[in-house]
Amino acid sequence: MPPIEKDRYYSLQLIDLYTNNVDYPGTRVDGNGGGDFLITGPGWKGDIPKSIKRVIEMPTTLAIGIIRTQLFSPDDLEKVKEVQAGYKAALLSAYEGTPASAAPLAVDWVPISDELMVTDYWSLSAFLLQFAPPYPGDEAQRENLAKLGIHEKATWPGTDLSPPTVALMKEVAVATEKEIRDKAARLTDSSKIFGTPEFMKGRFMVRAAAAQGGIYGNSVQEALYVIYAFDAQKAPLDGKTGRYTLTFTPETLPPVDAFWSLTMYDRPKQFLVDNPIDRYLINSPMLAGLKKSDNGEIVLYLQHESPGPELESSWLPAPSEIFYAVMRLYLPRAEALDGRWAPPPIEALS
16 A cells, blocks of 8 residues: 555455455555555465564455545546555565465356346355355354255255255245345445444344445445435435435535545446436535535535536436435544434425
């Protein structure tokens, strides 16, 4: 992680195969001074170079790292590229200039897709278990899976499972996938749905719904997400029939130590919304260009059609269908975490 100026946010979100957040090298945890971090697999033993700032052990042998670098404005893009050029990853042997260890055994990767994760869930689970040792305390659940033929590198279904059992397990996978999607659709904020392996321990359905609703979401200490799927009257947000506003007063602006943003998504596919002004979010660096009332209020317009030239600077274009918006607070302050700040509601225009 390169050293950067003190007022810019950056982080490396390290996520294990269970989708839990293991660590966050960067601004919140380590400051902006940069440093070298040693990332290991589960149970790694070895000598740690003196120049290493911290050692981070991942609980699974497959993991992902997501780097975020704050952009202040379009004019800041070249500076962000300079920061990004400073991120580097290397094998420990390359870092130390020592002989490389033996290469891991080759993996016969199987096709995985959204559809196959429903139709072939159990066989794909057995394949993925080889990369995901059980967390301490989850051994009983892993033993129960083994009784159903789900264990590392197993071919499922095995010959010892009866056809009715196989059929029932496939039905359960389909029904549970729907249950997960239904629970994800009811999420309203991220305060209790993403976190460390310890924080998420035993909360299997919550973890699954969080991954479905917004996989790789940040732990709340890093970023708080407010999910707007309904207006103040609990009606679904619909760009085909409705026009909406979100009003900030000086007191209700999101309290953050880094930045905040409001991003638009279509509901069916969870994608950004194509629009004629190429605007996909409104964020705190844009505040100076937003129209303010005499008492300091800022009104954002969430609708499919433009609200007109005078208000277009505060327009977040919506699709002509069901949509939702997500407000992200990076490095949220205490009042956002303890409930003293409440996100303003989205109001429907008559």
